[in-house]
Structures are given as structure tokens and as C-alpha cells.
Amino acid sequence: MRIVALQSSARKGGNTERIVRLIEESLRRRSRREGFPLEFEYVALADRNLSLCRGCRVCFDRGEAHCPLKDDLPGLYKKLLDADGAIFASPVYVEDVTAGMKNFIDRMAFNCHRPAFAGKTALIVTTSGAESSGRAARTLEFALGSWGFHIAGDRKFRMGALMAEADAADKFGRDADRLAEKLSRAIADKKALTPSFYSLMIFRVQQSIYRSAPQFKGTYDRAQWEQNGWLDKKRAFYIPHRANPVKTAAARAAGAVLAKLFK
Ligand SMILES: Cc1cc2nc3c(=O)[nH]c(=O)nc-3n(C[C@H](O)[C@H](O)[C@H](O)COP(=O)(O)O)c2cc1C
Incomplete structure (x- = not known):
């Protein structure tokens, strides 16, 4: 350790x-x-x-x-x-x-x-x-x-x-x-490896923003998100994780709604 x-x-x-x-x-x-x-x-x-x-x-x-x-x-x-x-x-x-x-x-x-x-x-x-x-x-x-x-x-x-x-x-x-x-x-x-609801939700907010917000098009940040595979629709966190699937789905749904407020 x-x-x-x-x-x-x-x-x-x-x-x-x-x-x-x-x-x-x-x-x-x-x-x-x-x-x-x-x-x-x-x-x-x-x-x-x-x-x-x-x-x-x-x-x-x-x-x-x-x-x-x-x-x-x-x-x-x-x-x-x-x-x-x-x-x-x-x-x-x-x-x-x-x-x-x-x-x-x-x-x-x-x-x-x-x-x-x-x-x-x-x-x-x-x-x-x-x-x-x-x-x-x-x-x-x-x-x-x-x-x-x-x-x-x-x-x-x-x-x-x-x-x-x-x-x-x-x-x-x-x-x-x-x-x-x-x-x-x-x-x-x-x-x-078991992220909280909040962490999963924030990942989803960032994912949605980097995927489609015009201000991030062509930026280094967006390129990194893409390169890391974080923009992949199936990706729910920065690393493979062990969070409960129901919690993950709920956090992602909440994140998708929240992301709309940032756009
Ligand atoms: C510039 C300065 C500002 C400080 N501000 C506070 C404060 O706002 N509240 C508090 O309780 N102690 C405050 N302290 C006390 C220190 O936080 C405290 O003694 C701390 O444990 C010192 O840690 P150190 O010995 O590792 O430097 C302050 C000390 C200094 C030197």
C-alpha cells in the first residue's frame, strides 16, 4: 500500500x-x-x-x-x-x-x-x-x-x-x-470503486456537456474525454466501477436532467 x-x-x-x-x-x-x-x-x-x-x-x-x-x-x-x-x-x-x-x-x-x-x-x-x-x-x-x-x-x-x-x-x-x-x-x-450517487450523477453531467456543448467543441478537454472513452454512451464513470446498477441508472437519469440546465 x-x-x-x-x-x-x-x-x-x-x-x-x-x-x-x-x-x-x-x-x-x-x-x-x-x-x-x-x-x-x-x-x-x-x-x-x-x-x-x-x-x-x-x-x-x-x-x-x-x-x-x-x-x-x-x-x-x-x-x-x-x-x-x-x-x-x-x-x-x-x-x-x-x-x-x-x-x-x-x-x-x-x-x-x-x-x-x-x-x-x-x-x-x-x-x-x-x-x-x-x-x-x-x-x-x-x-x-x-x-x-x-x-x-x-x-x-x-x-x-x-x-x-x-x-x-x-x-x-x-x-x-x-x-x-x-x-x-x-x-x-x-x-x-463504488462511486456515490453524486459522483455518478456529476460524471453524467460532464459527459453530456463535453459530448454536445458547443463551447467544448475542439477543446483539449473534449479530446481527452474522447480519448479516455468517457464520452461512450455505455460509460458511467471514469474507471470500471462496482456501483449498484439501479443506483447508477438513477444517477445517470438525474445527471441527464441536470445537464440540460447547464447547456
Ligand atoms: C496566519 C494564521 C492564521 C490562523 N488562523 C486561524 C483561524 O482562523 N482559526 C483557528 O482556529 N486557528 C487559526 N490559526 C491557528 C492554526 O490554525 C493552528 O495553530 C494550527 O494547528 C497550526 O498548525 P501548524 O503548527 O501545523 O502550522 C492560525 C494561525 C496562523 C499562523
């Missing part, structure tokens, strides 16, 4: 790293106990060279390989594509994710048009000082969902300015265990 943890605080040994490390330790114990191999890679976004998105739309219009910014994004993208699961962890800064995480989300936005992560599983972790409205988690949930990730768990940790390592383990060790269990179980049980 290959897991990549992307963490967006610049503070080494900070609250967010502490929680990610607790989840890592729990996954390692689980891997020894249950006998599955584990590769875990921790990535601090602050240590990577990631320029700000310029909004040129080249990734949308010509493909991500043509992005004019030559930095660490392609390497991080590949790491995530090669992993079975990912942990996205951010401190809450003024009620949302940090600028580093938001920039990463923006740089990866081409995945909202051509989701490459269907079949992959993610955990969302946010840490805050005193309170958290959930907006940071929702920012991540929206992005990861639209890139195709199955979200196995989501937890907000209230930790003050800086929680001592032992206190973090005492207070949040069990929560970290639960998240590790959710992530490893969802991957082992291939839960990402």
Missing part, C-alpha cells in the same frame, strides 16, 4: 505534522500487524518549489505538460498518481486552508476538468487553534472530490498555537488510529 501525505504548514514539527506522523505511526503498526506492505512518503509543500498559478489556462487548453511554470508540480502529481491513497493536511489560516495548499489546489485544477484520481482514496486533515468552521475541510473536500478521489475520512483537530508532542499523542492518538483504519480499510476493500 503506497500512501503520500501532503502537508501544507511551513512549521516543521508543528501541529499538522504531528497529526500526520501519528497517522503514519498507526499505519505502520497496522501494516506490521496485518502483514500488508506499506510505503509512506511525507511531503511538506513548503519544502517544494511550487510557483503561484498564473491563470494562463494553458493546462486547461493545451494540457498540463505545457504549463509554463517549471517546478515541482509534475513530480508531486506523479507521486499522487502512483499512490493508492493520500493524506491532505493543512492548518486553518483565517478559516481556510493555507495559501500553499490553495496554490497546490489551483495548480492541479486541470483535474477538475479531467479527473485523474478516480479509484484513489484520500483523507482530509485540518488543524486549528481555537475553532474551525469546517471551511478549510470543505475547500479540500470540493477539490479532491472533483479530481475523482474517494474521501475515506475527514477530521478537524483543535490544537491551540502549538501542542506538545506527548499531549498530541495522548489527546489525538485514537483519532489518528481511526483515520488510519479508515484509509487502510477503504483501500483494501477498494471502496473507491
